[in-house]
Amino acid sequence: MKAVICTKYGPPEVLQLREIPKPAPKKDEVCIRICATAVTASDIVIRSSRLPLRFWLPMRLALGLTKPRKPVIGMVLAGVVESIGQGITRFQVGDPVYGVTGFGLGAYAEYTCMKETDSMYGCLAHKPRQIGYEEATAAAYGGLLALQRIEEGNLQPGHKVVIYGASGTSGTIAVQLAKARGAEVTAICSTRHLAFVESLGADRVIDYMDENASPTAERYDLMLDTAGKAKSSKLKEACRKALRGNGKFISIDDGKLELSSRRLNAIAELIDAGKIKPIVDRVYPLERIAEAHAYVESGHKRGGVAVTIEMGS
Numbered sequence: 675m676k677a678v679i680c681t682k683y684g685p686p687e688v689l690q691l692r693e694i695p696k697p698a699p700k701k702d703e704v705c706i707r708i709c710a711t712a713v714t715a716s717d718i719v720i721r722s723s724r725l726p727l728r729f730w731l732p733m734r735l736a737l738g739l740t741k742p743r744k745p746v747i748g749m750v751l752a753g754v755v756e757s758i759g760q761g762i763t764r765f766q767v768g769d770p771v772y773g774v775t776g777f778g779l780g781a782y783a784e785y786t787c788m789k790e791t792d793s794m795y796g797c798l799a800h801k802p803r804q805i806g807y808e809e810a811t812a813a814a815y816g817g818l819l820a821l822q823r824i825e826e827g828n829l830q831p832g833h834k835v836v837i838y839g840a841s842g843t844s845g846t847i848a849v850q851l852a853k854a855r856g857a858e859v860t861a862i863c864s865t866r867h868l869a870f871v872e873s874l875g876a877d878r879v880i881d882y883m884d885e886n887a888s889p890t891a892e893r894y895d896l897m898l899d900t901a902g903k904a905k906s907s908k909l910k911e912a913c914r915k916a917l918r919g920n921g922k923f924i925s926i927d928d929g930k931l932e933l934s935s936r937r938l939n940a941i942a943e944l945i946d947a948g949k950i951k952p953i954v955d956r957v958y959p960l961e962r963i964a965e966a967h968a969y970v971e972s973g974h975k976r977g978g979v980a981v982t983i984e985m986g987s
């Protein structure tokens with residue numbers, strides 16, 4: 675089968691298209707024909723190994739000291755169940771599925787095998803019916819990140835929430851999830867994304883690039899930082915100070931992303947009910963995945979970046 679392997683840590687060009695053996699499912703695994711994967715912020719970190727010093731050694735120990743131990747990287751997939759082991763109960767051959775492979779990686783390929791149970795090696799669910807495979811990759815990654823934090827924040831109808839970094843994969847879904855829960859949403863993004871983020875349903879949008887921007891006179895119940903701790907501005911700090919006394923600040927970088935098929939099912943239900951729509955900025959073919967990495971690394975995408983995997987491409 676075709677796969678993109680990460681030959682060593684480095685720039686996007688370390689990614690190479692190769693022919694490698696197709697995997698076969700074990701008793702407790704499904705084999706998925708991957709129709710689309712995504713290039714995420716996490717993939718950039720894995721490929722480049724550009725990490726703050728304190729994370730460098732733990733990450734290298736987990737992923738491979740001198741080069742990735744699992745050369746086929748990629749954490750997000752949407753596809754069709756191609757074959758199943760005897761112990762599989764949740765899926766049948768032909769089921770459209772979507773999920774995140776976590777430390778299992780392996781999504782930059784025509785096929786991969788995963789367990790049907792949740793673990794640090796992935797979570798899998800039936801794909802939302804109303805969207806394509808490319809959009810399903812944004813739903814899996816952005817949806818899991820956003821829903822986990824919204825649940826942790828215990829967001830309730832009528833709450834005032836500020837979403838910082840509202841134009842990214844998780845931010846675009848966080849804005850829609852918060853509206854679906856009946857919250858009042860202030861969304862923060864760069865100048866060029868203001869109208870787009872407003873179109874997602876935000877009640878108010880503020881430009882973090884505007885030196886004079888202020889968090890308005892609101893007191894917020896919750897601030898969700900979907901951009902991550904490395905991305906900041908004067909406005910981010912001002913919003914944090916505008917939290918109510920018992921208001922919470924939650925960053926997408928606080929603790930681990932939980933790989934949860936319960937949350938994937940909840941996201942699929944919301945998508946099929948028309949309550950949220952995952953956003954895909956660009957779609958690349960597998961052969962041009964290095965270009966997708968360079969684009970994501972530029973830091974200002976709108977929603978997710980997907981990669982289509984054609985059979986025999």
Ligand SMILES: NC(=O)c1ccc[n+]([C@@H]2O[C@H](COP(=O)([O-])OP(=O)(O)OC[C@H]3O[C@@H](n4cnc5c(N)ncnc54)[C@H](OP(=O)(O)O)[C@@H]3O)[C@@H](O)[C@H]2O)c1
Pocket residue numbers: 714715716816819838839840841842843844845863864865867882900901902903905906907926927928929930931973974975976977
């Ligand atoms: N905790 C975990 O286990 C875990 C796992 C996976 C990912 N993550 C984190 O999740 C984050 C979010 O991933 P994502 O794919 O949703 O995000 P993303 O799409 O990579 O980036 C989010 C947005 O940040 C905005 N941005 C750039 N600089 C900014 C700044 N200074 N202030 C505010 N916004 C800025 C960009 O939009 P504009 O052009 O509008 O600025 C971009 O669209 C990743 O960065 C990663 O750190 C955490």
